[in-house]
Amino acid sequence: MLLFRGEEHIDRWCSQWRQARGATLTIDQAWRLARAWYGNKMETHWRRHTLDETEALLNELGLTGSFWNLRG
């Protein structure tokens, strides 16, 4: 996952490195995902999210569609 200045920079980089275009997140979306994913990683009670929990989290952030499908 890389931070780009904008859409055209992503397109140029994908073309240059022959990478398929993936999915883009805003800083706010990524921050909310990062907080939910890693916010308690240092805590005793941390555990990995279940598949259902991860799907619910992605849905909550509007991350839907085949790219975010975990059961394919």
Place this chain on the structure above:
Amino acid sequence: MTGTLDTNVRVELYREFVETGRPPSASHLAEMMGKPAADIRAAMERLAAGKAIVLQPESREILMANPLCAVPTPHLVRAGTRSFFGSCVWDAMGVMAMLKTDATLETSCPCCGESMAIGVRDGQPAPDPGLIHFAIPARRWWEDIVFT
């Protein structure tokens, strides 16, 4: 109880990593925790199997205590006098989320090399026009987590 030992090893290794900015070795963890090194290494292997951490392929020392990365990357987080690397920009944001303190992520646009930064103050990122690109579909992230 391996479950309790694994939790204690995870918490201790993260605490040490965050405090010193470097991942503790298995032998250092064993010394700190007063446990046999073989028990600590076994716990680290179980944590890696459970995808809580990633070990280096040969030494079996810590490569990633996700979101922290043991080796230098282009994604640097500065928090006060401490600095950390994230394996990717999202992990670096995860470092800031995990530390729960004001911090700044320094990186650069992979396309043009222009420097970029994301600052987090009082738990919120500063408005930024940047976009994060995820190249690998979510269900394939752990097929090769180092590449991801």
